[in-house]
Amino acid sequence: MSNVPTRSHGRKSIEPSLKPRDLMGGDDRLVRAWQAQVITLLPDAFPGMLGESLTGTALKDGLWQLHPVDLRSFGEGRHRNVDDTPAGGGAGMVLRPDVMGRAIDTARASMPDAAPLIYLSPRGARFDQVRARALAAGPGVTLICGRFEGLDQRVIDHYAIEELSIGDYILTGGEIAAQAVLDACVRLLPGVLGNAQSTVEESFSDGLLEHPQFTRPAAWRGASIPAVLTSGDHGAVDRWRREQSERLTRERRPDLWQARSGQD
Incomplete structure (x- = not known):
């Protein structure tokens, strides 16, 4: 039996763990915690740096929760294919709309309606401190991490997905961008930094x-x-x-x- 003390947050207790992924707490949802979902082909990339320092402490303390959604598990066929060649030809592969649609439907079913759905994309609007404050003031966010040549446009149109960019450069995928967005938001949550004045003077x-x-x-x-x-x-x-x-x-x-x- 564990000798590690537990802390009560809403409807459940959290036991501190030395394993970063254990901090995410599975599928249990905490009352009043800011909710973050990430649809990704690399769920093991999370929490990553978000499990360290102040954001990691806040994750352990139940101020926010992180739920990676493995896109591969919604793939087609025995090999769980998630992509196909671009219509009209060209290099690379495009994430399939049917696969992403199933992932989004499953993910959104457990999120508040007011939590936005955002696709990390170099053609999106520039992410800034104003947007970070707005997201932190809400109930949470669902982020979609692109790979390859990106996401089928029909998915973006169907779900009215907001596109956000963290800068004018190209990454191999959206996971690093997702962590940057979440870090910027989580640090603004009440109780994360300790000194609220820090976010006013920066x-x-x-x-x-x-x-x-x-x-x-x-x-x-x-x-x-x-x-x-x-x-x-x-x-x-x-x-x-x-x-x-x-x-x-x-x-x-x-x-x-x-x-x-x-x-x-």
């Missing part, structure tokens, strides 16, 4: 990049902490941080600076 919180950060020792290899940060003048500190955020945004992200200036 980059993109108000359309600006974050100001430089410093800590002890006061002097290191000939460089000192800016005097204003140790002055005790909180007003001066706030002004300095604001000026630095604006400077960095103008220099490094003129697109953000222009967008923000257009709102003023």
Whole structure:
């Protein structure tokens, strides 16, 4: 019998485990936990980094739950085929609509209606902090990880799937993108970071990049902490941080600076 203490969260208890995948808790759903589903050909890739550090602790503590959905189990025939050649010819393979449709129907049956269905795609809208906040404020999300040449367009149209991109580059699949999206959302959930102020003062919180950060020792290899940060003048500190955020945004992200200036 285990000597490890359990914690109660809603309708069930969770026992901490040293195995990352055990953190995901099978098919049991916790009351009030933010729910994340990932439809993927690589279910063993999860939780991955999401099982570490603050997101892993939050997963263990039942603040959120992660449910990988193995797309292969919905495949066709003895070999569980999930893809076929592109209509019209061309290189690569395309994920079949009948296979993905069965996976989506099964996955969505256990998710709240308000939880969006999102396909990680390089042609999607750019994922940003605003979208992360909106997702974190909801009941959860179902993410679809593409592979090969992508997903049959009829599936996207039929389910009105939202497409999201994490940047203007191509990955071998959507799993890394899915983990990035989930990390950005989970850290915003109440109780995950501990200090709610952390999410207010960071980059993109108000359309600006974050100001430089410093800590002890006061002097290191000939460089000192800016005097204003140790002055005790909180007003001066706030002004300095604001000026630095604006400077960095103008220099490094003129697109953000222009967008923000257009709102003023």
